[in-house]
Amino acid sequence: MDFGLTEKQKMIRKITREFAEEYIAPVAEESDRNSELDPTVMKKMKELNYFGSCIPEEYGGAGLHNDTISFAIITEEIGRVDASWAITTGVHGSVCLYPIYRFGTEEQKQRFLIDLAKGNKIGAFCLTEANAGSDAGGVQLTAEKDGDDYILNGSKIFATNGGIAKTLLVVAKSGEKASRKVLTVFIVDTDTPGYSVGVKEDKLGVRASNTSELVFQDVRVPEENILGGLGNGFRLGLQILDYGRITIAAQCLGLAQGCLEASIKYSNEREQFGAKIGKFQGIQWKLADMATDVESARLLTYKAAWRCDQKMDYGLAGSMAKLVASEAAMKAAHQAVQIHGGYGLMKAYAVERFFRDAKMGEIYEGTSEIQRMVIANHMLKGR
Numbered sequence: 001m002d003f004g005l006t007e008k009q010k011m012i013r014k015i016t017r018e019f020a021e022e023y024i025a026p027v028a029e030e031s032d033r034n035s036e037l038d039p040t041v042m043k044k045m046k047e048l049n050y051f052g053s054c055i056p057e058e059y060g061g062a063g064l065h066n067d068t069i070s071f072a073i074i075t076e077e078i079g080r081v082d083a084s085w086a087i088t089t090g091v092h093g094s095v096c097l098y099p100i101y102r103f104g105t106e107e108q109k110q111r112f113l114i115d116l117a118k119g120n121k122i123g124a125f126c127l128t129e130a131n132a133g134s135d136a137g138g139v140q141l142t143a144e145k146d147g148d149d150y151i152l153n154g155s156k157i158f159a160t161n162g163g164i165a166k167t168l169l170v171v172a173k174s175g176e177k178a179s180r181k182v183l184t185v186f187i188v189d190t191d192t193p194g195y196s197v198g199v200k201e202d203k204l205g206v207r208a209s210n211t212s213e214l215v216f217q218d219v220r221v222p223e224e225n226i227l228g229g230l231g232n233g234f235r236l237g238l239q240i241l242d243y244g245r246i247t248i249a250a251q252c253l254g255l256a257q258g259c260l261e262a263s264i265k266y267s268n269e270r271e272q273f274g275a276k277i278g279k280f281q282g283i284q285w286k287l288a289d290m291a292t293d294v295e296s297a298r299l300l301t302y303k304a305a306w307r308c309d310q311k312m313d314y315g316l317a318g319s320m321a322k323l324v325a326s327e328a329a330m331k332a333a334h335q336a337v338q339i340h341g342g343y344g345l346m347k348a349y350a351v352e353r354f355f356r357d358a359k360m361g362e363i364y365e366g367t368s369e370i371q372r373m374v375i376a377n378h379m380l381k382g383r
């Protein structure tokens with residue numbers, strides 16, 4: 001057993017950390033306040049090929065499709081300074097590009113992946129609806145066959161990147177079999193007539209990340225845009241989320257790491273009762289618990305990524321990683337604000353933003369309750 005990173009993985013961490021600190025961290029507070037992604041960061045991300053991290057070079061990517069650990073490290077390092085950017089690139093890569101790469105036809109890869117990998121187009125994954133949250137089977141957006149096309153009608157909510165995306169993976173109800181819904185995933189170009197962006201959500205956290213409602217009114221999608229086969233949408237959706245959860249785990253891990261580092265720094269600076277607060281056992285125990293949680297989250301996240309790279313099943317590992325990392329991030333953010341005292345509630349300190357951002361990890365791509373359900377199902381039934 002080897003817990004070491006390769007030289008390439010160490011280099012990717014170093015380069016991404018430098019990039020995140022130089023370009024993302026200085027504008028993160030402003031982006032959070034404005035609820036907008038910074039255009040200079042967007043431009044730089046494109047130049048450095050971060051939008052194509054998990055895609056082979058032949059489709060314009062950075063070639064980390066078999067190195068999910070590196071993809072996780074990138075997301076972790078971005079998440080260490082700004083969760084909004086981590087989920088923007090993470091969602092784009094893990095639940096839009098990667099599924100097209102893994103389940104798409106060669107024609108679909110050629111047609112969609114190159115622009116997405118270069119960041120010329122942003123991608124989104126659209127499953128959630130007003131009545132379909134934890135229960136993916138509740139999808140009501142319909143796809144009706146019309147000649148060689150399908151006509152999509154309905155709406156999606158809470159889509160990350162929704163308002164800025166040009167390519168969507170849309171889970172739709174394409175029929176019924178034995179009174180059960182049949183779901184299909186469609187690749188939708190947002191230039192298609194009938195498509196529009198609805199409400200842009202005003203959120204507690206990850207405010208710079210675009211979360212939007214998407215409306216489909218007679219949106220005509222050609223049959224060749226079906227991803228992974230007609231009627232395979234339920235299974236495919238779950239497989240897409242299995243990979244996505246590694247990315248969310250990595251984003252949460254980065255946030256927890258950011259909270260830990262900020263807390264250590266503050267504990268070494270702030271003086272009360274004539275001593276640095278880091279001298280007090282009450283503070284030391286918080287730091288010890290945070291560090292232990294961060295390391296647990298890192299081990300589980302990298303293990304899930306490693307299993308993916310080894311072509312082993314990673315659904316269970318991904319759920320465990322996402323559960324532990326999101327709860328580690330929430331606890332770390334809570335303690336980080338506590339360690340900063342009153343200053344922790346002020347915008348001048350990043351932990352104020354981390355605290356609000358942390359809550360999202362326990363909700364999206366399956367709540368903590370749903371992760372526990374998935375894990376328990378594995379335990380009770382196997383797979």
Ligand SMILES: Cc1cc2nc3c(=O)[nH]c(=O)nc-3n(C[C@H](O)[C@H](O)[C@H](O)COP(=O)(O)OP(=O)(O)OC[C@H]3O[C@@H](n4cnc5c(N)ncnc54)[C@H](O)[C@@H]3O)c2cc1C
Pocket residue numbers: 091124125126127128132133134135157158159160161203206211360363364365366367368369370373
């Ligand atoms: C910032 C943000 C970004 C998002 N991005 C996307 C995206 O890109 N694409 C997308 O499709 N969706 C996205 N979502 C939606 C997200 O995945 C859902 O919000 C999430 O899955 C929960 O669904 P819900 O909000 O409808 O809650 P509900 O499913 O209504 O759950 C409400 C509560 O009931 C609990 N619950 C539900 N079922 C059970 C059960 N069987 N056992 C125990 N407890 C249960 C839940 O855990 C939760 O606590 C995003 C959400 C947010 C907040």
